[in-house]
Amino acid sequence: MIVDVVTEDARWQDAGLDALAQTAAQACLAHLAISGAEVALLGCDDVRITELNADFRDKPTATNVLSWPAEDLAAEDAGDTPCAPTPDFDGSLELGDIAISYDTCAREAADAGKPMGDHVTHLIIHGVLHLLGYDHIRDQDATLMEVIEVQILGKMGIDDPYRV
Known part of the structure; x- marks a missing residue:
């Protein structure tokens, strides 16, 4: 697993974004039995993520995280598991890009x-x-995604973020 981290906001360096990204992405992919994948991660601030959100989602507001998949793997039917990613002709498995706002x-x-x-x-x-x-647009998909997140986080010793 390779996470290529670019930080536009120095606070991310102090927060240990690179190590957090490597650990989180690896745990996620291991849980789903996916290996050899690559992800690009931009650590930015609210100003930058607002620009990205406006440009790509037509929502000119800050958000916590955005993602741009390399391919559309979404399940056709609500609640179904998405399609597995396929490696490129050279064997690389580039999943896409993520931006996260400090x-x-x-x-x-x-x-x-x-x-x-x-x-x-x-x-x-x-x-x-x-x-x-x-x-998490359709209810069944949101339930599936949340269950997987909670399982992965639990394996990492992190509390369920959806529990009130």
Whole structure:
């Protein structure tokens, strides 16, 4: 598993984004029995993620994480497992790109009273799952995605982020 991390906001370096990204993505892919995958991750701030959200989703607001899958793997029927990713002709398995905003992540972690590292780990897993075709628009898909997130986080010793 290779996560190519680019940080536009120096606070991500202090937060250990590179190590968090490697650990979270590896845990996610191991859980799904996927190996040899590559992901690009941009650690940015609310200004940059607002621009990206406006450009790609027509939503000019900050968000915690965005993802751009290399291929559409979404399941046709609600609640079904997405299609497996296929390697390129050279054997590489590029899943896509993720952007994560320090400002929104820090605010959400503080508001929820949870460690920043745990929240960021959850959001990176969430982003990787989006790259793999998981989504939360339809209720059945959201349930499937949340169950997988909770299972992965549990294996990592991180509490269920959906439990109130």
